Amino acid sequence: MSLPIDLHLHSHCSDGAYSPRELVRKAKAAGLKTIALTDHDSVEGITEAVAAGKECGVEVIPGVELSLNYEEYSGIHLLGYYLNWRNPLLNEALTELRQVRAQRGEMIVEKINLLLKQQGKLPLDIAKLREKAKGSVGRPHISQLLIEKGYATYQQEAFDRFLVPCNVPKKKLSPHEGIELIKAAKGIAVLAHPTILTDERREESAADQLELIHYMLTQGREGIEAVYSGYNQSQIDYYCELARKHNLLITAGSDFHRQEGRIKLGQLGTGLNLPGDIAQRLGERYKEKYGDYPITVI
Ligand code: AMP
Ligand code: ZN
Ligand code: FE
Ligand code: FE
DSSP states (O other): OOOSEEEEEOOTTTTOSSOHHHHHHHHHHTTOSEEEEOOBTOOTTHHHHHHHHHHHTOEEEEEEEEEEEETTEEEEEEEEESOOTTOHHHHHHHHHHHHHHHHHHHHHHHHHHHHHHHTTOOOOOHHHHHHHOSSSOOHHHHHHHHHHTTSOSSHHHHIIIIITTTOOOOOOBOHHHHHHHHHHTTOEEEEOOTTBOSTTOOBOOHHHHHHHHHHHHHTTOOEEEEEETTOOHHHHHHHHHHHHHTTOEEEEEOOBOOTTSSSOTTOOOSSOOOOTTHHHHHHHHHHHHHOSOOGGGO
């Protein structure tokens, strides 16, 4: 069974290919009823996405994706849902994170250029990165530059050959800071793709995942992305069971960025048995905690 929802999407306000409006239209064309825009460190696209959703009849949940680190877990991603995206504290923090991302993007390009020089190859053009990445700068933007130059043929190869070896860590919040920031904007904090917890996307052992999941629980995280692109039924059942045990919400998202990528909009997996009320329960949780979603923020 496939669900008409996708609660993890990126637009060109971070490292996705499409504008928020284009993304909503594509979601409509794909038959989706409820989506969430979850750009990295940015809520800049939400107003446009919500308006586009109203125009074409798709429910758009405001969201964000933050990067956190804790001990050896260098790339924990936290989704925030139903937040008041106009909250000043949230916007101040995100602006600072994006400034750091822009500087870090240029540092990564400089590192890659040193490597290219050693290989007798022409460097990447930093001006092109600025052109390409107008919102929240991420490594996928640099991956596109590498592909355009012919130094890699697809994103995974660009990461393996250049972006993982030349990575520069970006400023990350602690789990406590990230969760508090989302709560300050009256959002619901959810651990994204629980198998990916480091910047190198090392596959974590089940024990390490559990350690982190439990730690995040102590910090006030409220949900877990139990359904994610590529997850099989036994993984999904495992996270759903954990969620049940700890009274956590579950969410479902593809992490779609662009048509050419491996991940397709709204495709959460085939032949899966998924709970049908995921989006509904997320909305209910919001209501229980904060009351009706304030129309004034829309
Ligand atoms: P950043 O936030 O700039 O560190 O970029 C992280 C994003 O890059 C992730 O959200 C993924 O979309 C992508 N990414 C990270 N690691 C890899 C990898 N090993 N292969 C392909 N894409 C990756
Ligand atoms: Zn991304
Ligand atoms: Fe992520
Ligand atoms: Fe994502």
